[in-house]
Amino acid sequence: MKSIKYYLxxxxxxxxxxxxxxxxxxxxxxxxxEDAFKDMSALRRYLYSCYSYIPNLISGSESLDFFTGDEVIxxxxxxxxxxxxxGNFTAANPVISHWNKVFAGIRQCYMLQEGIYQxxxxxxxxxxxxxxxxxxxxxxxxxxxxxxxxxxxxxxxxPDISISPEQYASRSTLKETxxxxxxxxxEAADNLPAKREGIEVGLATxxxxxxxxxxxxMYYASPLFNGGDVCKRYAxxxxxxxGTPLMEAEEDRNRWVVARDAYKEAIDAAKAAGHDLYRVENxxxxxxxxxxxxxxxxxxxxxxxxxxxxxxILTFNIDEGAYGMQKKSMPFLANYCxxxxxxxxxxxxxxxxxDGLPYDVDPDTKDLNPYQVMxxxxxxxxxxxxxxxxxxxxxxxxxxxQMFLNxxxxxxxxxxxxxxxxxxxxxxxxxxxxxYPSMKxxxxxxxxxxxxxxxxxxxxxxxxxxxxxxxxxKKGVHPDNTVAKNGVTLKKYPWPVVRLAELYLGYAECCAExxxxxxxxxxxxxxxxxxxxxxxxxxxVSWAKVGGIKDAKHLRDIVRRERxxxxxxxxxxxxxxxxxxxxxxxxxHKAIGMxxxxxxxxDFCKRTEINFVxxxxxxxxLLPIPSKDVYNNPxxxxxxxx
Numbered sequence: 195m196k197s198i199k200y201y202l203x204x205x206x207x208x209x210x211x212x213x214x215x216x217x218x219x220x221x222x223x224x225x226x227x228e229d230a231f232k233d234m235s236a237l238r239r240y241l242y243s244c245y246s247y248i249p250n251l252i253s254g255s256e257s258l259d260f261f262t263g264d265e266v267i268x269x270x271x272x273x274x275x276x277x278x279x280x281g282n283f284t285a286a287n288p289v290i291s292h293w294n295k296v297f298a299g300i301r302q303c304y305m306l307q308e309g310i311y312q313x314x315x316x317x318x319x320x321x322x323x324x325x326x327x328x329x330x331x332x333x334x335x336x337x338x339x340x341x342x343x344x345x346x347x348x349x350x351x352x353p354d355i356s357i358s359p360e361q362y363a364s365r366s367t368l369k370e371t372x373x374x375x376x377x378x379x380x381e382a383a384d385n386l387p388a389k390r391e392g393i394e395v396g397l398a399t400x401x402x403x404x405x406x407x408x409x410x411x412m413y414y415a416s417p418l419f420n421g422g423d424v425c426k427r428y429a430x431x432x433x434x435x436x437g438t439p440l441m442e443a444e445e446d447r448n449r450w451v452v453a454r455d456a457y458k459e460a461i462d463a464a465k466a467a468g469h470d471l472y473r474v475e476n477x478x479x480x481x482x483x484x485x486x487x488x489x490x491x492x493x494x495x496x497x498x499x500x501x502x503x504x505x506x507i508l509t510f511n512i513d514e515g516a517y518g519m520q521k522k523s524m525p526f527l528a529n530y531c532x533x534x535x536x537x538x539x540x541x542x543x544x545x546x547x548x549d550g551l552p553y554d555v556d557p558d559t560k561d562l563n564p565y566q567v568m569x570x571x572x573x574x575x576x577x578x579x580x581x582x583x584x585x586x587x588x589x590x591x592x593x594x595x596q597m598f599l600n601x602x603x604x605x606x607x608x609x610x611x612x613x614x615x616x617x618x619x620x621x622x623x624x625x626x627x628x629x630y631p632s633m634k635x636x637x638x639x640x641x642x643x644x645x646x647x648x649x650x651x652x653x654x655x656x657x658x659x660x661x662x663x664x665x666x667x668k669k670g671v672h673p674d675n676t677v678a679k680n681g682v683t684l685k686k687y688p689w690p691v692v693r694l695a696e697l698y699l700g701y702a703e704c705c706a707e708x709x710x711x712x713x714x715x716x717x718x719x720x721x722x723x724x725x726x727x728x729x730x731x732x733x734x735v736s737w738a739k740v741g742g743i744k745d746a747k748h749l750r751d752i753v754r755r756e757r758x759x760x761x762x763x764x765x766x767x768x769x770x771x772x773x774x775x776x777x778x779x780x781x782x783h784k785a786i787g788m789x790x791x792x793x794x795x796x797d798f799c800k801r802t803e804i805n806f807v808x809x810x811x812x813x814x815x816l817l818p819i820p821s822k823d824v825y826n827n828p829x830x831x832x833x834x835x836x
Contacts, residue, residue, distance in 0.1 A: 244302045478499075506693050531677060603730070
């Protein structure tokens with residue numbers, strides 16, 4: 195008998211944060227069927243093993259798309275993920291690759307579908323649900339492959355591992371790939387519940403399947419796969435050994451119509467299932483800061499568990515580990531908080547003014563010097579948002595750059611800047627931040643951040659554990675995280691994979707691309723739902739200040755910007771910039787930030803190039819298939835450039 199390999203399921207798919215009941219050792223596809231399917235308990239473990247092939251979205255060593263776009267620049271350039279913005283990945287060393295793990299997950303799913311009928315006592319409802327869940331996963335795994343590699347080998351049934359290399363499958367066309375993914379999502383949706391409760395939260399639902407089906411159609415409609423300049427080049431170069439072209443060069447505008455209709459179907463299903471944008475009054479954290487209700491809602495959206503958050507459609511309860519996003523983002527504490535997940539100036543500039551316009555477009559700010567040092571007073575540290583509420587957003591008596599004043603609520607909820615605030619708890623018994631007077635002023639619940647060289651978030655003499663740009667991320671960082679001198683207690687929560695805001699933005703983008711009068715109206719309607727929750731005016735009200743929205747293309751660009759802001763640090767930027775064929779403009783240049791070596795506000799508040807390697811080659815639009823797989827399969831062609 196062959197030796198048995200075991201997988202440890204590294205996340206549990208349940209609501210809340212009680213200890214996981216499914217961290218069991220589960221067998222892979224090589225175990226005998228009578229063991230894997232001997233009873234209902236073994237079947238349940240086998241199902242969870244299928245989910246375990248989903249890449250860890252928030253792991254620095256496994257996530258392709260978390261810190262790897264142009265949103266952030268980190269002090270952790272030695273870590274695995276940094277190879278991607280540096281351009282240091284090849285077919286021989288793809289660094290982080292979904293290829294083999296995801297194909298193994300697909301095989302695991304088909305194994306379950308074949309073996310489930312052998313389970314003693316299994317009922318028809320369980321068979322229907324488990325096959326639907328694995329169909330969802332098969333679609334999801336193929337979607338991950340499509341985003342990474344374009345046309346892929348479509349696996350329609352359990353592969354025969356005994357075939358000869360000459361019979362190995364070649365890549366399907368992009369059209370066939372998309373048709374397979376979307377049909378599998380639809381098949382899954384037809385047999386899944388719309389929503390799950392209790393310990394089943396995190397398992398596949400019909401709402402999630404329809405949402406990801408719509409996303410797949412939108413990706414297929416985007417320039418990278420639909421008539422853009424890069425698409426045309428791939429269409430000419432990406433050809434199977436038998437001469438079959440794998441991509442089409444010509445644009446098909448009807449793909450946007452298909453994607454639009456799929457998004458509307460997903461939105462209607464989500465609303466019918468009770469999903470809505472998160473607007474919960476009195477959000478579920480005890481820290482009294484920020485005090486403004488709008489900022490509290492925005493700060494708590496991602497980190498509010500599912501039973502209190504109607505916006506979340508699909509979440510995974512993933513352990514971010516000792517060096518995860520929250521600790522990387524929090525102000526420095528030696529060995530525990532790493533002070534290095536920093537927004538790039540590209541991202542800072544994407545946030546709107548309080549009036550919902552770009553800083554360099556808004557008549558109230560476009561002629562100002564954003565880097566001018568301002569004396570902060572009780573007057574200019576207050577911002578009145580579109581809902582009429584006021585918020586104190588920076589510390590009176592400090593001095594900071596003019597660009598940090600009069601910005602939109604998401605900026606203040608998600609960005610720590612010099613002279614602004616970081617909402618975090620210093621332990622009352624052994625406070626890690628107790629030596630900062632500002633913490634005492636705010637009852638050890640809020641820090642006034644200083645990014646000067648010797649400041650509490652400054653570089654000091656460190657080569658790591660500092661913000662390279664002079665900002666820190668706050669999005670997804672729980673305000674109730676408690677920092678003691680000897681450690682940090684993190685508030686953990688399931689990570690959102692699909693939320694309703696993305697459906698609204700995807701629908702708005704598709705409507706703007708279709709561009710009829712009715713579609714423009716619908717695009718604005720759903721865009722405004724996001725803007726209202728964000729605390730900025732309706733899009734027509736904002737743009738009326740500067741002559742209005744010019745045309746459908748202008749509206750499309752506005753929707754794209756809204757997506758970049760709202761979905762900041764949610765795994766979209768890495769892919770969006772590719773599918774829009776904009777990655778070369780933004781990923782291939784060194785990031786910009788403040789002068790973190792400055793000892794005074796005047797020295798700090800200067801536009802400064804960050805001397806980290808950044809590269810985006812003309813073949814990086816798609817990722818490399820591991821060279822050993824290409825070598826072993828004579829029918830498998832590599833992506834151009836690798």
